[in-house]
Amino acid sequence: MVVRYINRRGTCRNTSMKNLFLQITGFFLLCFLHSSCTVSLPKEVVPLEPMYKCPERTLEQLEKNAPLFNLNTDTFTLQCALSFLRNSKRVPIHHTSLGSHICFLLADRTNTDQIRRERFASEGVYWAEIALTGDGKEDGDIYYYLAVNLGISVKEHMALALKNLDRLVSSLEIAIELSPDVNYGGPFRVLGMLYLKAPPWPRGIGDGDRALELLHKAVQRHPEHPKNQIFHAQALWEVEGEEKKKEIRNYLEEGLKLMNQEHWKSAKERWIDDLNYVAKEADIKLPGYTEIE
Amino acid sequence: MFLAWLLPAVSLAQQSQTAPSSAMNVLVCYPGGSLRTQDAQSAMGSMLRVLEETGGWTAGTMKGLFATEISDCTKILSEQKPQFAITTLGIFLESREKLNLIPLVQPRIKGSSSDIYRIVVRQGTFKSIEELKGKTLGGPLVAEPTFLKRVIFQGKVDPLSFFELKRSRRVLRSLRDVTKGRLDAVIINAQQHSALSSLPFADELQVVFTSEEIPLVGAVANGQRTTAGERNRFSQALSKMCTHQDGKLLCELFGVETFVPVDMTDFGTVFHLWDFAR
Numbered sequence: 001m002v003v004r005y006i007n008r009r010g011t012c013r014n015t016s017m018k019n020l021f022l023q024i025t026g027f028f029l030l031c032f033l034h035s036s037c038t039v040s041l042p043k044e045v046v047p048l049e050p051m052y053k054c055p056e057r058t059l060e061q062l063e064k065n066a067p068l069f070n071l072n073t074d075t076f077t078l079q080c081a082l083s084f085l086r087n088s089k090r091v092p093i094h095h096t097s098l099g100s101h102i103c104f105l106l107a108d109r110t111n112t113d114q115i116r117r118e119r120f121a122s123e124g125v126y127w128a129e130i131a132l133t134g135d136g137k138e139d140g141d142i143y144y145y146l147a148v149n150l151g152i153s154v155k156e157h158m159a160l161a162l163k164n165l166d167r168l169v170s171s172l173e174i175a176i177e178l179s180p181d182v183n184y185g186g187p188f189r190v191l192g193m194l195y196l197k198a199p200p201w202p203r204g205i206g207d208g209d210r211a212l213e214l215l216h217k218a219v220q221r222h223p224e225h226p227k228n229q230i231f232h233a234q235a236l237w238e239v240e241g242e243e244k245k246k247e248i249r250n251y252l253e254e255g256l257k258l259m260n261q262e263h264w265k266s267a268k269e270r271w272i273d274d275l276n277y278v279a280k281e282a283d284i285k286l287p288g289y290t291e292i293e
Numbered sequence: 294m295f296l297a298w299l300l301p302a303v304s305l306a307q308q309s310q311t312a313p314s315s316a317m318n319v320l321v322c323y324p325g326g327s328l329r330t331q332d333a334q335s336a337m338g339s340m341l342r343v344l345e346e347t348g349g350w351t352a353g354t355m356k357g358l359f360a361t362e363i364s365d366c367t368k369i370l371s372e373q374k375p376q377f378a379i380t381t382l383g384i385f386l387e388s389r390e391k392l393n394l395i396p397l398v399q400p401r402i403k404g405s406s407s408d409i410y411r412i413v414v415r416q417g418t419f420k421s422i423e424e425l426k427g428k429t430l431g432g433p434l435v436a437e438p439t440f441l442k443r444v445i446f447q448g449k450v451d452p453l454s455f456f457e458l459k460r461s462r463r464v465l466r467s468l469r470d471v472t473k474g475r476l477d478a479v480i481i482n483a484q485q486h487s488a489l490s491s492l493p494f495a496d497e498l499q500v501v502f503t504s505e506e507i508p509l510v511g512a513v514a515n516g517q518r519t520t521a522g523e524r525n526r527f528s529q530a531l532s533k534m535c536t537h538q539d540g541k542l543l544c545e546l547f548g549v550e551t552f553v554p555v556d557m558t559d560f561g562t563v564f565h566l567w568d569f570a571r
Contacts, residue, residue: 158339159539162546201465202488203548208463239466 042126046106046119051087054080059093066098069105071267078102085127095134099127100145107152111270117152124149140178144187147171151190168194169205184225188218196235208239219251226264227271229255234278249284256286317523318375319344320358322366322384324436333359343540348530363436370394376519377527382510383440386567393516396560397528398552400511402484406553408509409483410434410445412502415471419478422450422502428477430456431467435480444563445480445504448570465492472497484548508559511552528554 103124110117128146136142154160175187192214200206219228233251236244259268337357360366399406435458461467470476514524531552535544
């Protein structure tokens with residue numbers, strides 16, 4: 001376990017274990033593997049809306065709705081879904097990316113409360129780890145959401161971030177293999193930015209060329225995602241510099257245009273800083289746009 | 294020597310947990326880095342919290358300043374006058390006399406507190422530095438031409454007129470550019486040189502110039518804004534950093550084994566070169 005949390009003791013309903021030794025030493029292991037055990041959550045999780053406020057739903061309904069969850073899904077709906085997962089017995093849905101996806105969406109939109117943001121993300125790591133103990137090993141989405149949640153959990157803690165760098169990279173590499181298109185080319189985008197921002201060679205894995213290659217792939221596969229445009233512009237600026245200014249401007253303009261579309265509007269406030277940064281660094285004035293402070 | 298260094302630590306431990314009258318600013322210059330200031334803040338925060346802990350200061354005593362451009366570093370040094378700075382040798386030399394900067398500790402990397410700079414070219418292209426006249430020279434260090442001229446080339450070569458300088462934030466990219474013929478030469482430090490063998494194209498590279506040993510500078514203090522006690526305490530704090538649980542990781546990241554007190558005799562030659570190798 002990489003992110004620091006302590007598991008609470010799970011309540012196991014399996015009474016078939018007769019071997020006392022196993023009952024004691026194998027308790028956690030068996031609970032972990034057995035489907036009839038309830039889920040042991042990280043100790044410190046974000047309190048959610050009480051379940052009674054949430055609409056009644058079945059697991060089948062949740063499974064049906066889950067693929068529709070995205071950055072525009074309202075927080076109440078996401079919290080209800082997470083609450084439902086927390087309070088369900090271990091079922092196949094726990095072996096999907098759903099829990100980690102929901103936690104990522106909640107963490108991503110929690111900007112003002114860092115502790116809350118990190119707790120959502122830590123829980124996301126937890127759900128991804130649960131999923132990977134089951135049938136999820138071939139599901140690249142799980143590796144992707146494991147990585148992005150892990151990234152959020154450790155970003156502000158340098159020592160933890162350094163410890164987890166290899167795990168972040170390997171999870172994203174698997175995600176590229178298995179689910180390159182999750183979250184609009186997310187594995188390319190996130191790994192690309194990791195290579196761009198990581199400490200440079202020879203002490204670190206930082207590699208501008210590799211970053212550029214991955215971010216180029218992200219924008220080629222999913223030009224409809226504003227961050228793919230903005231991050232590619234950023235990599236171009238940081239690696240190639242002035243000589244690519246025209247291209248950088250084009251990517252930024254496209255990124256800004258996309259952010260103004262209805263689908264991305266809810267995230268614009270969170271992402272505009274990234275665009276402002278590149279525009280400012282490269283000294284590019286975008287037409288009809290005033291920097292938002 | 295060791296005891297003399299240890300004794301102040303004992304007395305400093307007794308004054309621990311006492312906050313100074315005002316916040317202490319620590320500037321970190323990271324030329325060539327691609328971190329945004331806002332992204333660097335958490336890393337800076339981590340480092341400063343370690344220093345506060347190892348130095349016995351109240352948490353929050355130190356405030357971090359961060360810059361990746363040399364011009365920003367020198368501007369912050371002269372305008373905001375931070376009490377302490379972690380900076381390059383070139384920036385230190387540039388502002389040393391004006392701001393009465395005092396070197397405090399040096400990093401020890403692979404058992405040495407000095408650096409050696411080398412110019413690397415593609416195999417079979419150039420045999421000496423003389424053959425590079427008018428050719429392109431890249432790498433992050435070319436952003437400090439005065440330091441290159443006076444200290445690395447000891448006044449014998451003026452890089453501004455001798456080379457066509459191509460600054461790059463990323464030395465790995467410059468090395469790739471050399472192998473592809475997009476750049477004629479790149480200047481690298483000892484750490485980078487010793488890691489060349491890890492690169493798949495290492496066999497394509499060749500060293501055509503090797504500098505003298507040049508002392509590394511770790512942390513410096515503004516002599517007008519710090520007392521001898523504060524400088525001593527800061528040095529002690531940095532010296533303990535690489536054995537601290539979190540500090541250790543930061544040290545490992547930069548390949549630093551430990552920080553050792555500055556031996557001023559090492560700097561004598563460098564000061565002389567800076568002043569006279571014009």
